[in-house]
Amino acid sequence: MARQVSYSFKGKKKVIAFSYDRFNDLYEAVAAAEGIDLTAFLAMEKQLLQTAKDKAAIKNYRLQTFSKMGFADIAFVRENPDT
Numbered sequence: 001m002a003r004q005v006s007y008s009f010k011g012k013k014k015v016i017a018f019s020y021d022r023f024n025d026l027y028e029a030v031a032a033a034e035g036i037d038l039t040a041f042l043a044m045e046k047q048l049l050q051t052a053k054d055k056a057a058i059k060n061y062r063l064q065t066f067s068k069m070g071f072a073d074i075a076f077v078r079e080n081p082d083t
Helices: 026-033 039-051 055-069
Strands: 003-009 012-018 071-076
Touching: 003 026, 012 026, 026 055, 026 071, 039 055, 055 071
Parallel strands: none
Antiparallel strands: 003 012, 003 071
């Protein structure tokens, strides 16, 4: 079954299809859907992975950066178990 990602971008709620074949995570998927180049972001994230002592710093950097880009509420859509 196909996965979906819901997110808000600059105040507009959107839902897109997601596949691990195309993207490493849902953040890359939403950036691609909006046409945002993540080259600089991924380079900085790689540096953080090498120097950070805990994963909280990386998660915090990711959330703050995507928030500055205009994204909010990025999450997988839960499937309805009743169907």
